[in-house]
Each structure stands twice: as structure tokens, then as C-alpha cells.
Amino acid sequence: MAIVKRDKIIVEPFLAIGNDEVVFLKGRVIKAYKEKRPSSRNNWLKNILAAIRRYSGSSVPMAKVEITFQEKSYVVATDEDGVFELQIGECKPSENLSEIVLFKVLEPTSKKSQSAQLEVVRYEGGTGVISDIDDTIIISHSTDIGKKFWLSISKNAFTRRPLPGVSSFYKKLTGNGSNPIFYVSSSDWSLFDLIKDFLRFRHIPEGPILLKDKHINLKNIWKSGGGNHNHKFEKIELLFNLYPEMSFYLIGDSGQEDPEIYAEVIGKHPNRVKGTFIRLVEKFDPDRKEKLKHIISLEHFHFIESSEEAMQILEEELSFN
Template sequence: MALVKRDKIIVEPFLAFGNEDEVFFKGRVIKAYTEKRPSSRNNWFSNIISAVKRYSGSSVSLAKVEITFQGKSFIVSTDEDGVFELQIGDSKPSTEINEYVTYQVLEPVTKKSSVVHMEVVRYSGNLGVISDIDDTIIISHSTDLGKKFWLSISKNAYTRRPLPGVSEFYKKITEDMEIPIFYVSSSDWSLYDMIRDFLKYRHIPNGPILLKDKHINLKNIWKSGGGDHSHKLKKIELLMEMYPEMQFYLIGDSGQHDPEIYAEVIKNYPGRIKDVFIRIVGKLDENRENELKNLAGFDHFHFISSSKEAIQIVENESIFN
């Protein structure tokens, strides 16, 4: 019996957010597969079967998707990985309490094509948070390929473990979710629902999740979360441009390239970064730490070993501000 039953073409909606003037939409078109909801009771074998199904899902390239928002329709095409996106300007909030966008696959034509709705969330204010995911909020062992691969296929949203104290730290830095938070990661879109469910299950503040566009399948599943991380800079730039009135906290880890990317953001957007928190993974090279601080020319570049330490920094700054 086949592991994957592909009998329906669907839109997986990923993003629908914006500011007071423009909105950004993103999603993927795939041939659906049958899958039960994960559970904390699932064993490693069940999770591996689920991972096989997840990465066996077939993205539909060059599909046509109709995006309907505020009574206007826009037609977009998916790329080679089945991903589409659309940014619309001159879109003031409607008078409705909640705004929704509708996605529908127009091509390829299928009897079982469905319509999907997603709430549009608009953010404003003068402060926001941008955070990495792997080894920043969720234990991933990104510097150890074998451990990372095993975790990615043998665990699910309810059995993956967060870094100690992350929920408390993120609630503190977002002022109990009053400040918007955005997640930027090198994980691929196949992990979107796992990350979303993980955040909810672990009581970590929810926010838009911006992942790596390149599709991962069964042949290259071991590459998930790896490779070139320049896309993270581009996604941070999108947020900086969309919210020009905001200063941001940046949160990441030292295991990959977060410190270098954040140093680049500080240089490119002077005065826009309030603090940087880098969680130390393994042993931090002292020369690297000094070079990064000098490169950024920024006093608020904090290398932390625990969430408790980060909370103390935030609380101390609140006292003196």
C-alpha cells in the first residue's frame, strides 16, 4: 500500500500579514497527502512514517492561484517548488473587525481543488522582535548533521524539546505578546505546520513564520535547515522595509551564521536595532565574538548562555529606560 495518497490539489497558506498600507501573502500548491494529526504519544517509528509522507508530498510548479482580498482578485503562478507570493500596496484596513484572504487553485483544473481562507493580521507600533528557530527556540543540533537529521524525522511538534526558559523569555520580550514577533529560519516550508504547532504547544508567542523557499524532498531531506543562509537576510530586509517605524530585537544563536547576518542588518539599518541576543551553542570562539562586536559597532550585542540571562538583560533595560 502506498504511503502517500495524492488525489487532491490544495493550497497550503503560509503568510497573510501586513501594515496599515500593504499586505504580504505566501503559500504553496501541493498534491495533498493523507495524514493524521501528530500526538505526544507517537513513537519514533510513527514519526518517521509521517516524515516520509511529509517529504513525499508533490509540489505543483507553474500552477495558477487566484488570491482574493478586499473584493479584488490577483492571479499568481507558483515557482518550480510550488511556492507563490504576492505583495499588495495601497490596501488600507477594511472596516471589518477581521480581514480574510482567499486562495483558490485555478490551474491545473481538478474536480477536488479547494478554496482556502486565512486571516490577515496587520502589525503596527514602534517595537518588534525577529527570531531564529533552530537552536534558538527549539533544540535542533544544527552543528551535528547526524543528530539534526534524526531529530527531524523521529520527533514531531509535540515531542521536540524547546530550549529551557524560552517561553518565559519570549513572553517577557514581547510584553506578553503585545509586541509583534516574526520568525525567520533556514528550515524549509515542509516544516511550517510542525513549527506552528510547536509554538502553540510550548506556549511560545505566535507570529508570522518565514522559511526557506527551496523545496526539500526524500532525496535531499538531510539538507533541511542547511546550505546558504542569505535568504534570512532577505526576509529580515522585507520586515525592516514593511515596518519602517519599528525598532527590532534580533534573537539567534552562534551555531550558524546568525551573528554575521545580524551584524549586517545593524550596518544596513542604523538605529533600527534595539538589542541582539545570540544564544551560545557549544564553545564560542572569543576572536569571533570580538570581531562581530567590532563589525557591528554596536554595544547591545549580547552573547547569552541561558534564557534567564536574557530575561535579566531585558528587565535591567526596562528599569533604566
């Protein structure tokens, strides 16, 4: 696939998920290059050039996007980071109506603007999984800015390495695909395709990916995955509200603020968290653990060092229940 010039306006649809009544949509509008698909044979120089192209795009704030679903059209505006979202109510699935969503940029007008589409996936069931990404499923060295930055630009979806045993653990968690899994991360939307390809290539259960809305470009690329993580709580709240009959396993790591965020979630929804697994990136600070105890009882928190340990705990809990 040839590289498209940067003046092309691209609609990137990220999410089209829902329940039997409501559909939630999210995407962004940017001016950016479109690249060839990465390969496991790419060397570090090719990967760096690809990262430069990925982050050279500019967001298109206050763009107007027409969204068409079930023969109805809606117009939304992008925010300062080029991101838009829409929640549509009273839209039950119907054999006579398509579950394909169409996205089209109305403004700014351009002959080079590009439309897109996405199929709505509706989830149901009693159990779901919400997982972090960096240092939870993929080795990222989030606590070391230098290592994290080098990995993010010198590797691609097929050369990044997963945490050992993650694929088997997540297949067990999701009942080999019976239970939905959602990924919530502080990575930015420019890494959306990389994460999707990584999950597929490493045989890790795929699911909707909810990332940080803040636009990252070449000037602030080193900030990717950093900063405030409060958005993770907001996105978890979105999932809890969208699937009120569902209870969740929460999976994260100790390198960032996952334990504190998950404790807040449990405090607000005490009967909807089946268990919490926190991968220890390094030795957990006793003072930090003590502060967590003041927020919530840690009886459902499992601090683990490996996927094998998590598998054993999960199997014991499933056999007990």
C-alpha cells in the first residue's frame, strides 16, 4: 500500500459497541500519512521511520462528522484532539436494519477526505474482563521513560514481546471467547492499530480498545502513556454503565496507578468485581499497600509475579465457585 500524503483527512473509527438498547461510538479525525502494514522483518530503522509517520499527523479539531446507523443520521463535532463520540439510545438490533455504522467528514470540506465504516458489536452475559495493556500484556518498561520510549519507536506490533503466559491466562479468563474482554490503557489512539495487530499476532483474546484521548504528535511523543490516568476510571465507568448486568475481572500492573483506580472502582461497585489481578512490576511499596487498605479491603486483590501464578489462583476460584 502506497503512503498517502499528509493532507488527506482520515476518519479513524475506534469503537462501535453496545447492548440490546444502546450503541456507543468513538473515533477521531486527523490529517496523516497512511502506512504499509508492519512486518516482523522490519529492522529498528524502518520501525522508527514508521513511528515518525504515525505521530506526524495532526488532529482536526471542531470537524463535523456525519454518522449514519440504522437509517438515521447524526452530526457530531470533534474536540480539540480531533476525537468524537456518540451514544445512541433506543436502537435495538433488527434483522431489517444494518449493524454497520458509516462515518463521513462534512467539515472541513476536502476532495481528499475519506469515509469509513465499522460493524457494531453488542455484548451480553454475566462476566467480562477489563485489562490494562502496558506491562500487563505487553512488555513496556513504563517505569523507565528511556526504555519505554525506545521500545515504542524501535519495535512494531510483530516485534514487541508479550508477558510470558498472557495468552493462556486471558483465554482462561474469557472462557475461550465466551466472555468479552475490554482493554483500557493510557496509551494514545495513534497506537490503536499496533495494539490490535499485537493482540491478533500473539493469540491474545481480542476486544474493544479504549485509549487516552489526548493527541500525541512528534513534539510530545515521549509523553505517550504518561501523565494523568484518571481517564481510565472514566472509561471503566462507561463499561460498567453500558453493561449493568455484567461483573468484571480487573487486570493491571503496579507500575502505574491501576491498583488505586481499581480500588476506587470496587468502592463504587462493590458487588460487580469478581477479582483483581495486579502484576508486580517491581516490589510493591508497603506504604502504598497500606494506603490501599484504607480505600478498600484487599481480599479480592491478587498481587502476582507471573501469569502461571494468576492461572493457579483463577483455577482455584473457579473450582471453588
